[in-house]
Amino acid sequence: MPPQALYVHVPFCLHHCGYCDFTLVANRDHLIPQYLEMLGRELNHYCREFTHRRKITTLFIGGGTPTHLSPKDLQTIFELIGRHFELSDDGEFSIEANPDGLCDERLSVLEANGINRLSLGVQSFDDAVLKTLERKHSAAEATETIARASNFIPNVSVDLIFGVPGQGLESWQQTLEHLTQLPVKHISTYGLTYEQGTPFYRQEKSGVLKRMPDDLERDMYLAAMSHLESRGFEHYEVSNFGLPGYQCRHNNVYWNADEYYAFGPGAARYIDGIRSTNARSVVKWLNSWNKGEPCEEDREQLTTEEKAREAIMLSLRRMAGLHVASFEARFQLSLQDLAEEEIRQHVEDGLLEYSGECLRLTQNGLLIADSVVSDFL
Ligand code: SF4
Structure with missing residues (x-):
């Protein structure tokens, strides 16, 4: 798709x-x-x-x-x-x-x-x-x-x-x-x-x-x-x-860590499991396309584990959190195997919690969300 x-x-x-x-x-x-x-x-x-x-x-x-x-x-x-x-x-x-x-x-x-x-x-x-x-x-x-x-x-x-x-x-x-x-x-x-x-x-x-x-x-x-x-x-x-x-x-x-097209200077796209980012300099981007050349500064093919870790990090930003069964079915990986230590530590510190079938930020976790979610990368 x-x-x-x-x-x-x-x-x-x-x-x-x-x-x-x-x-x-x-x-x-x-x-x-x-x-x-x-x-x-x-x-x-x-x-x-x-x-x-x-x-x-x-x-x-x-x-x-x-x-x-x-x-x-x-x-x-x-x-x-x-x-x-x-x-x-x-x-x-x-x-x-x-x-x-x-x-x-x-x-x-x-x-x-x-x-x-x-x-x-x-x-x-x-x-x-x-x-x-x-x-x-x-x-x-x-x-x-x-x-x-x-x-x-x-x-x-x-x-x-x-x-x-x-x-x-x-x-x-x-x-x-x-x-x-x-x-x-x-x-x-x-x-x-x-x-x-x-x-x-x-x-x-x-x-x-x-x-x-x-x-x-x-x-x-x-x-x-x-x-x-x-x-x-x-x-x-x-x-x-x-x-x-x-x-x-x-x-x-x-x-959702789904894929998307992106165009223009500095734009980041995610297509076929590859993340790539255009040059942030507007002039560099213009000059490059003036010569007919793509102007990507970063290009990275993600492994399944990297994709899964990104998905954890991004999903945890949502209040609904990460639906564990859907995550494991999508990546064919066990959440516990992948991030047991990070989850244990954050749950112990009161920053993450399990709610029904989801892992999500607590109120305290929300206040330092960037630092909590970045630990999963
Ligand atoms: S320079 Fe000001 S108006 Fe332009 S994108 Fe940044 S914040 Fe928005």
């Missing part, structure tokens, strides 16, 4: 926010025509053996800020994808967007091309927090955009960030309260990270930015869980909450 999911990376932004470690360029819009041409070449290359358009059930156009592209350029992306892939009638087709610049004309192009889920990078409804994060929109603009966008695409998801220097618990609670009064179906909450190489990393090291104390950041995460669950959002993955029926199907492909 070929992959049913497709990711396309659009690496353009209006501005490079100081905390952001994604593959992107800002103020380089003159590269957009070349990007579209090279994306076409990459699609032609990887899809050259298709005898017909492949049906996909989830599409995720991410970035960067895909909606930084003009309506005409967005239309071109859909045409490039449509040469090789067909969106299934009941599929989930998402695009990432920012409140700034998300005009009705762009929303109309998205709607007309089958986009039925919008993932909006709002981050906060506190203007002071938005300023610290170097975001270009205001809380009022984000509120207006959510209401307007939901008239075109009713399934709106919003990303929020907590743990921002200077952000208090009250500001975070107000953001949660405000958001849950808006027409949103899904919310992702991420703790701010200081990734090496970013301005925030350097500013934190030099003392310009003061990292939030761990206990306050933990309280913010707990506040999100309690507030969102009280408003009917189901906490289904470490960072993700959805109203019933609105889990992100595309991300569930990743957490």
Whole structure:
């Protein structure tokens, strides 16, 4: 069965926010025509053996800020994808967007091309927090955009960030309260990270930015869980909450350790048991495809054990956890044989527990989920 999911990376932004470690360029819009041409070449290359358009059930156009592209350029992306892939009638087709610049004309192009889920990078409804994060929109603009966008695409998801220097618990609670009064179906909450190489990393090291104390950041995460669950959002993955029926199907492909296509600079694909990642440098990716050459930086054929370990790690991020019998049937491996020591230790420490037929994170495990799950790799 070929992959049913497709990711396309659009690496353009209006501005490079100081905390952001994604593959992107800002103020380089003159590269957009070349990007579209090279994306076409990459699609032609990887899809050259298709005898017909492949049906996909989830599409995720991410970035960067895909909606930084003009309506005409967005239309071109859909045409490039449509040469090789067909969106299934009941599929989930998402695009990432920012409140700034998300005009009705762009929303109309998205709607007309089958986009039925919008993932909006709002981050906060506190203007002071938005300023610290170097975001270009205001809380009022984000509120207006959510209401307007939901008239075109009713399934709106919003990303929020907590743990921002200077952000208090009250500001975070107000953001949660405000958001849950808006027409949103899904919310992702991420703790701010200081990734090496970013301005925030350097500013934190030099003392310009003061990292939030761990206990306050933990309280913010707990506040999100309690507030969102009280408003009917189901906490289904470490960072993700959805109203019933609105889990992100595309991300569930990743957490299921299923395979997927991916295109664009920095994009990572998983096809035929091989994980490969394109160059993160946009210019390198463009130059490589300009010469007609694929631009993968990493390529790894996973062994069955590696696939199984990844599946454990990814499944444990979901609140439902890892269904042991399904896992063992899929990989023909015993979970105990594979990870007896890691499981024993984490169960003993109160970070993992068995619940029915599943192994899952406990509440304490959730608070340090990244460190618990990475032990299984
Ligand atoms: S808008 Fe989003 S993708 Fe672009 S720089 Fe800011 S955080 Fe990164």
